[in-house]
Amino acid sequence: MWQLLHSQSCHLLRQRLTAVKSNGHYFNLLKSKPSDAVKRYISKNCSEKQIKTLQISPWKLCTGISVGLGARLFIGDTVFCKAQTQSRIIQRRPNVLDDSGQFDWKRFFEYLKPHKWLLVAAVASAMAVAFLNIYIPAMLGVIVNILADMRHNPTADFIEQIKYPALKMITLYIGQAMFTFFYIHLLAQVGERVAAQMKQDLFVSILQQDMAFFDQERTGELVNRITVDVQDFKSSFKQTISGGLRAITQVVGSAVSLLVISPHLTGLTMLCVPTVVIGGTFIGSLLRKLSREAQAQIEKATLVAEEAIANMRTVRAFAGEENEANMFAEECETAAHLSMELGLGVGLFQAGTNLFLNGMVLATMFLGGHLMSTGQMSAGDVMAFLVNAQTIQRSVAQISLLFGSVIKGLSAGGRVFEYINKTPKMDTSGTKTIKYHEFHGDIEFKDVTFAYPTRPDAVVLNNFNLKIPAGKTVAIVGSSGNGKSTIAALLERFYDVDEGSVTIDGVDVRDMDGKWLRGRAIGLISQEPVLFATTVKENIRYGKPEATDQEVYRAAQTANAEDFIRNFPDGYDTMVGERGMSLSGGQKQRIAIARAVLKNPPIMILDEATSALDATSEKVVQTALETASKGRTVLVIAHRLSTVMSADIIVVLSKGQIVEMGNHEQLKKQKGHYWNLIKQQDQESNGRSL
Ligand SMILES: Nc1ncnc2c1ncn2[C@@H]1O[C@H](COP(=O)(O)OP(=O)(O)OP(=O)(O)O)[C@@H](O)[C@H]1O
Numbered sequence: 001m002w003q004l005l006h007s008q009s010c011h012l013l014r015q016r017l018t019a020v021k022s023n024g025h026y027f028n029l030l031k032s033k034p035s036d037a038v039k040r041y042i043s044k045n046c047s048e049k050q051i052k053t054l055q056i057s058p059w060k061l062c063t064g065i066s067v068g069l070g071a072r073l074f075i076g077d078t079v080f081c082k083a084q085t086q087s088r089i090i091q092r093r094p095n096v097l098d099d100s101g102q103f104d105w106k107r108f109f110e111y112l113k114p115h116k117w118l119l120v121a122a123v124a125s126a127m128a129v130a131f132l133n134i135y136i137p138a139m140l141g142v143i144v145n146i147l148a149d150m151r152h153n154p155t156a157d158f159i160e161q162i163k164y165p166a167l168k169m170i171t172l173y174i175g176q177a178m179f180t181f182f183y184i185h186l187l188a189q190v191g192e193r194v195a196a197q198m199k200q201d202l203f204v205s206i207l208q209q210d211m212a213f214f215d216q217e218r219t220g221e222l223v224n225r226i227t228v229d230v231q232d233f234k235s236s237f238k239q240t241i242s243g244g245l246r247a248i249t250q251v252v253g254s255a256v257s258l259l260v261i262s263p264h265l266t267g268l269t270m271l272c273v274p275t276v277v278i279g280g281t282f283i284g285s286l287l288r289k290l291s292r293e294a295q296a297q298i299e300k301a302t303l304v305a306e307e308a309i310a311n312m313r314t315v316r317a318f319a320g321e322e323n324e325a326n327m328f329a330e331e332c333e334t335a336a337h338l339s340m341e342l343g344l345g346v347g348l349f350q351a352g353t354n355l356f357l358n359g360m361v362l363a364t365m366f367l368g369g370h371l372m373s374t375g376q377m378s379a380g381d382v383m384a385f386l387v388n389a390q391t392i393q394r395s396v397a398q399i400s401l402l403f404g405s406v407i408k409g410l411s412a413g414g415r416v417f418e419y420i421n422k423t424p425k426m427d428t429s430g431t432k433t434i435k436y437h438e439f440h441g442d443i444e445f446k447d448v449t450f451a452y453p454t455r456p457d458a459v460v461l462n463n464f465n466l467k468i469p470a471g472k473t474v475a476i477v478g479s480s481g482n483g484k485s486t487i488a489a490l491l492e493r494f495y496d497v498d499e500g501s502v503t504i505d506g507v508d509v510r511d512m513d514g515k516w517l518r519g520r521a522i523g524l525i526s527q528e529p530v531l532f533a534t535t536v537k538e539n540i541r542y543g544k545p546e547a548t549d550q551e552v553y554r555a556a557q558t559a560n561a562e563d564f565i566r567n568f569p570d571g572y573d574t575m576v577g578e579r580g581m582s583l584s585g586g587q588k589q590r591i592a593i594a595r596a597v598l599k600n601p602p603i604m605i606l607d608e609a610t611s612a613l614d615a616t617s618e619k620v621v622q623t624a625l626e627t628a629s630k631g632r633t634v635l636v637i638a639h640r641l642s643t644v645m646s647a648d649i650i651v652v653l654s655k656g657q658i659v660e661m662g663n664h665e666q667l668k669k670q671k672g673h674y675w676n677l678i679k680q681q682d683q684e685s686n687g688r689s690l
Pocket of ligand 1: 215452454455460479480481482483484485486487639
């Protein structure tokens, strides 16, 4: 036991030590005083509260489980914001333990509302079982009294006396079995329906969030909420209603029975109830906090594994398997410790409760025996009292067991509701569309100033102005990180400009119906075409779900993809693998072009569409792009200048500002920025060929 206490306390200490890890150096509170560098690190990175936490003496932490657990529960989480050893994990959303994940009771009842009658039936059945469980001891008491009478009066007709109570008892047992079946079956229906609805709403809510939301959230974290958290919540809900409600009813009902049987004995029992309630509520709130931490840590471990598996090629290419395994092990270890702390807390609580209740049973027997000896109670009464008291004991033990599950369920539910209730910051109420025959495709960026929401201080475009005439191809070039892709993102309205406007045919994109803008008006082909793990045909059809097979084939022809698709044994029904893994870069890109062409958008954005390809594939894809772009307004974002020479207008961008503009010949003559970029790229490619 002491070892366990010691390991818990040491673990607390270790967590505090990791909090002060600076550039790979640990400041060991046990052994040394902090160096100046560490002091500087602490004062820069930790709040006053955290510094106080770090200054806790190790001996105080090691003075036993109450202090250890208490310290962990009260001050543990303040350390967590910096308590990371892997830079990848530090990037995690910082407010995972804040109040935004509070359980939304109102919303929860809204989910229950459509199934209220099923729920009422389930609850009624559970209550019926509880009442039968309360009534059965009384009947047992009657039977025991008959048996006891038989000893004193052996001539009485036993069968006659026992017949009705025994029949009643059988009926009670059958009733109990039936209602047990009903409440389990009905509850499963309510739980599954509510969970399915919550999952769907959560997914829809996530899909509607701004791009800024996805810039800071991690895929694994979001997937966890849809799967693990909803599942945990559902299990907890079912257990609470079935076990918890039944147990509470049994406690109340049995307590009433006890009162009827013997107020004296019951008085003794009731004396202890307030202590249980107050103690339970207090410890419950502490354990809930600990459970949230443990869950967050488990999720973190999952994220590490998920990221490594999703990027297996990169991991293998950098021989990073061991590193990933170590990182995962470290996160798992921390998660296991937190869960053990939770288990310890729940265990202590449950053990304490059981001990307390067993003590009560002993006291009851002692006092009951005394009342029997003075003739105030019969043997049947004492028997009924004991069975009732045991029902209470079992029920309370069950409640304390459910405790952990309720805590887990509430925090999982809180995390689900946090995202279900999250409203996107961007205003998506715009409804304007432009009729196809009125659509020209004149694009204008007017006095645009923009910084990404996740980095509001880094202004990417400052007072930026650009007109893209309808039907022309405008290429934006410039060195890396200058804001080229940002221009495309603003035209697609992935983000809203901070100042100024982006218009298409004079209509502000903020006033447009976003679905129409991205689904119909603009086709985007980016550097890394993302394909879904389905057939070639379905991937192309993603551009226009209602497209016929003939339309899909025509789009593939335009994208120069028909030949290679037909050469696959399964043709258009070939499965492309996860993210299109079983296709070459050039093939993936041409399928992406076909997908964009299928929706026949008047505007096309080609964002570094060929930059990930080798020279041969680039030529094939470039030809496909030229065919696909005919008759449309095209915005080309390019790093490689060889792909933009035929553009009508070439815009040279530097630090978010236009520094040169004209066609290839004009800019070449000017011998300015464009000329320098060409020379620079020539040198780079010569260097590469050498
Ligand atoms: N989602 C984002 N959140 C925050 N900052 C971003 C985001 N995307 C880009 N940035 C930053 O905005 C600036 C402009 O990026 P952008 O992608 O527009 O450059 P680019 O000219 O297209 O670069 P490249 O040629 O390398 O693709 C960069 O400093 C980049 O770090």
